[in-house]
Amino acid sequence: MLEFYLDSNGELQLSVADHLVERIESRHARALDLLKGIEASGAVRLAADAQLMARHPSAHALVSFRDNEMSAEQAAQAVGLLSGLDADRVSRLREGRVAVLQHPAMLPPAEGGAGMLRIDPAASSMSGFLDTLREDVSASAGPAWDRFMHPVNTVTLVCVPGMPDLPYFSGSTSGIWGAIHMSVPATAGILAESFTHEAAHFWLHGIEEFGDLAAQAWTDQTWVSPWRNDPRPVAGIIHGVYVFSAAACTLTRMTLVDQRSGNQSRANIIGQRAATLAAQVEEGAREIADMASSRERDSLRCPDRNLLLAAVP
Structure with missing residues (x-):
C-alpha cells in the first residue's frame, strides 16, 4: 500500500497505492462538503475558493469538530483562519509549499496531551528560514521525498516550557490533517527528520482508515518501545517503526549526498x-516480531511488511 525506501543506488523511492491516495482525497472531499455548507449559509466568506481551502488543516479541524473530536473554541478559531488566511499562505497552499502558521487552532487540543506546548513568540517571521532548510533537504533527498511530504501543509513553531534540555521536538494529530508543530529546527538534518516523521504519521493514519494495524491496536498498552519509557500499545510501536525508518532513510540519503559532495x-x-x-527501528521491529509469536498471536494481526521498512541501505 505504501513504500518509502532507499534503493540499491542510495536514492529514495516512493510507491503509493491508488486506493490510499483515493482515501486521502476522500478526506478533502468531506472537508469540501462542509465548507460548501458554510459558504451557502453566508456566515463566513472563505479566503479562497472552497476547493482549495478544503485542503487546509483548518478545514479538517472543522470536520473533527463535527465528529465530536474538537472543541467548539478550537473550531471557532479554525473558522477564523478559513476567512482570514493571508495571500501568501493561500498562495503556498495552492503551490503545495509549507506555510508557517503561528495559531493555536493548529495545535492538538490541550486535553490530548499538548497543553504543555507554547507557540514560539519569536518564530512568526521564519518562513524564509524554513524554506531555505527545506530546499537544502529537497536538493539532497530528491523528488520522492518531496512527494512523501505531500500531506504536510502548515508548520507551527513551538517551545516546550520547563524542558530546556529537549534538543528538538515535533508532533501532529490526524484530527488537524496536514498541520504539524515543531521546535525551531537548528539544521537541515533536524528539519528533514521532523518533517519526514510527521508526514509518515499522516500516511499511516490514512492506512488505518482501512482497518486497525492490529487487534487491540491502541488499547493493549503492554509493549516496550525504544522511544518511550512507558508501556505502549502495539499500534504505537508500529507507528514508531515506520516513521523512524522513514526518517532514517531520508537522513541516510542526505549522508550519502554529503559524502559524495565532500561535506564530510x-x-x-x-x-x-x-x-x-536504524538501531531503534530494529529494536522496535523485534518487539513486533515477539508480539506476532507470543501466546496472543491468534488474536493479533501482524502488520504488513510494507510498514516495516529497512532503514539501512
Whole structure:
C-alpha cells in the first residue's frame, strides 16, 4: 500500500497505492462538503475558493469538530483562519509549499496531551528560514521525498516550557490533517527528520482508515518501545517503526549526498543520527516480531511488511 525506501543506488523511492491516495482525497472531499455548507449559509466568506481551502488543516479541524473530536473554541478559531488566511499562505497552499502558521487552532487540543506546548513568540517571521532548510533537504533527498511530504501543509513553531534540555521536538494529530508543530529546527538534518516523521504519521493514519494495524491496536498498552519509557500499545510501536525508518532513510540519503559532495562534517553528524534511528527501528521491529509469536498471536494481526521498512541501505 505504501513504500518509502532507499534503493540499491542510495536514492529514495516512493510507491503509493491508488486506493490510499483515493482515501486521502476522500478526506478533502468531506472537508469540501462542509465548507460548501458554510459558504451557502453566508456566515463566513472563505479566503479562497472552497476547493482549495478544503485542503487546509483548518478545514479538517472543522470536520473533527463535527465528529465530536474538537472543541467548539478550537473550531471557532479554525473558522477564523478559513476567512482570514493571508495571500501568501493561500498562495503556498495552492503551490503545495509549507506555510508557517503561528495559531493555536493548529495545535492538538490541550486535553490530548499538548497543553504543555507554547507557540514560539519569536518564530512568526521564519518562513524564509524554513524554506531555505527545506530546499537544502529537497536538493539532497530528491523528488520522492518531496512527494512523501505531500500531506504536510502548515508548520507551527513551538517551545516546550520547563524542558530546556529537549534538543528538538515535533508532533501532529490526524484530527488537524496536514498541520504539524515543531521546535525551531537548528539544521537541515533536524528539519528533514521532523518533517519526514510527521508526514509518515499522516500516511499511516490514512492506512488505518482501512482497518486497525492490529487487534487491540491502541488499547493493549503492554509493549516496550525504544522511544518511550512507558508501556505502549502495539499500534504505537508500529507507528514508531515506520516513521523512524522513514526518517532514517531520508537522513541516510542526505549522508550519502554529503559524502559524495565532500561535506564530510555534516555527513558525520547526520549519519550518526541515521544509525541511531536504524538501531531503534530494529529494536522496535523485534518487539513486533515477539508480539506476532507470543501466546496472543491468534488474536493479533501482524502488520504488513510494507510498514516495516529497512532503514539501512
